[in-house]
Amino acid sequence: MRRRAALAATFALLAGPAFAQSATDPAETVRAFYAADDINAVRFYARSLRALYERDRREAKGEVGRLGFAFPINGQDTEPDFARSLTLARLPGEGDRAEVRATFRNGGPQELRYLLLREDGAWKIANVRSLKGETWDLVALLSAPLQ
Numbered sequence: 384m385r386r387r388a389a390l391a392a393t394f395a396l397l398a399g400p401a402f403a404q405s406a407t408d409p410a411e412t413v414r415a416f417y418a419a420d421d422i423n424a425v426r427f428y429a430r431s432l433r434a435l436y437e438r439d440r441r442e443a444k445g446e447v448g449r450l451g452f453a454f455p456i457n458g459q460d461t462e463p464d465f466a467r468s469l470t471l472a473r474l475p476g477e478g479d480r481a482e483v484r485a486t487f488r489n490g491g492p493q494e495l496r497y498l499l500l501r502e503d504g505a506w507k508i509a510n511v512r513s514l515k516g517e518t519w520d521l522v523a524l525l526s527a528p529l530q
Contacts, residue, residue: 409481409499409506410473416508417469417485422453429500429507435525442529449524455485457493457513465489481506491516 416427425433439448452458456465468488476482479501486494498510511521 408473409476409497410471410483412499412506412508413471413483413485413497417455417466422450422455427508429502429509432507432509432522432525435522439525439529449527449529454511454513454519454521455495456487456489457495457516458489462489 412427416424419427425436428436439450442448462468465487468486470486472484472486474482474484474496481499481501483497483499484494485497486492492515493513494515496512496514497508498512499506500509501507509522513519
């Protein structure tokens with residue numbers, strides 16, 4: 384039993400950095416966001432996106448709000464090998480703005496573009512756009528009137 388506890392503690396220590404925003408690499412922030420596997424993980428969102436997301440949750444009052452899907456996977460559920468197909472690539476950017484391309488298979492080939500801003504010394508997700516299949520822009524979706 385102690386051995387299991389020690390292994391679990393060791394894993395937790397090694398995995399810890401994967402769950403935090405990166406100060407130097409925006410792709411690592413996106414990787415940590417995927418590892419958290421929770422669109423409610425607003426600690427990864429820039430202030431502007433967090434405000435839109437939290438407003439949506441308030442206005443939805445426990446119901447489905449403006450997002451009827453999990454945007455990081457561009458769907459409701461994931462294919463069995465989703466995680467193995469995920470690749471992240473930092474695209475050219477400048478200053479306190481960066482873009483990360485996420486490609487994966489989930490109901491077909493998917494490509495998302497994450498726009499990140501450096502806020503308070505860490506890279507934060509400011510917007511996400513889908514470029515393959517059904518296209519959308521997260522900020523535009525969260526800015527639309529609630530139906």
